[in-house]
Each structure stands twice: as structure tokens, then as C-alpha cells.
Amino acid sequence: MTRWILSRPESLTESEQLRLKxxxxxxxxxxALTGQVRSFARMLAERRGERLPEWLDAVRxxxxxxxxxxxxxxxxxxxxxxxxxxxxxxxxxVEGHVNRIKMIKWQMYGxxxxxxxxxxxxxxx
Numbered sequence: 001m002t003r004w005i006l007s008r009p010e011s012l013t014e015s016e017q018l019r020l021k022x023x024x025x026x027x028x029x030x031x032a033l034t035g036q037v038r039s040f041a042r043m044l045a046e047r048r049g050e051r052l053p054e055w056l057d058a059v060r061x062x063x064x065x066x067x068x069x070x071x072x073x074x075x076x077x078x079x080x081x082x083x084x085x086x087x088x089x090x091x092x093x094v095e096g097h098v099n100r101i102k103m104i105k106w107q108m109y110g111x112x113x114x115x116x117x118x119x120x121x122x123x124x125x
Contacts, residue, residue, distance in 0.1 A: 005034045006041075032062045049085030052078070100124075 004012060004020040012020065024031040036059055043051045052074070059071045074081050084090070104120050 005037055009038075029064065033064055033067065036062065036064070036067055044085060047086055047088075049082040049087075052082050052085060 001020075001023065004016055009017065024034060036055070039055055039058070043049070043055060056071050056075060059067045101117075101121055104124065105117055108117060108120070
């Protein structure tokens with residue numbers, strides 16, 4: 001079900017589309033959630049951050065508490081989220097390096113100190 005909602009509608013098979021449509025017809029909350037998720041995905045794919053305030057307003061109008069929590073979190077840093085949805089730059093490479101270092105540190109947990117971690121990070125590059 002989650003995959004059907006998160007996939008582009010045109011990438012679903014006809015059978016999957018029909019089954020999803022049947023489920024959404026039986027559950028108005030899930031139908032509303034699907035619409036909001038797909039709307040956000042379009043905004044993300046098209047890099048249309050200026051649509052974020054409209055999307056947040058629409059989410060607040062729906063009776064979907066889990067999305068209200070997400071909207072409140074996004075609202076706390078609205079300018080950064082709009083920039084992330086609009087601008088072509090990102091910190092993906094840096095985040096990847098941080099994740100790699102954390103994984104190496106986790107693998108070594110309790111075995112050695114910073115000197116070994118430093119050597120493993122530098123030699124792994």
C-alpha cells in the first residue's frame with residue numbers, strides 16, 4: 001500500500017491502480033493523505049518551493065494529525081525548507097561523508113580511540 005501511494009501513478013500496473021482506488025474509496029483519510037503526499041512529491045520533483053505555504057495550509061485543513069506534526073516541523077524552519085525545495089545546491093556530499101564516518105565509528109565501538117578512527121577515515125578515502 002505504501003509503495004502504491006509513494007509511486008508515480010503512471011508507474012503502477014493497472015491492477016495496482018484499481019486496488020489502490022478501491023482502498024482509497026473505502027478510507028477518506030487515506031485518500032486525503034495520498035493527495036497530500038503526491039502533492040508534496042510533485043513540489044519536490046519540480047523544485048517548486050514557492051508552493052510550500054499553500055501545501056502547509058492545505059495540510060492544516062485536513063484532519064490528518066501525523067501530517068500536522070510534519071507541517072509544524074517544516075514551519076519551524078520554513079525558509080530553509082523553501083530554499084531546499086527551490087535551489088539547486090544541497091549538502092548531500094557532506095552528509096554522505098558524515099554518514100560514512102559515523103558508520104566507521106560505530107563498527108569500532110569500544111575497541112579504540114580517536115587515533116585509530118582518524119587513521120581508518122583517512123586510509124579509507
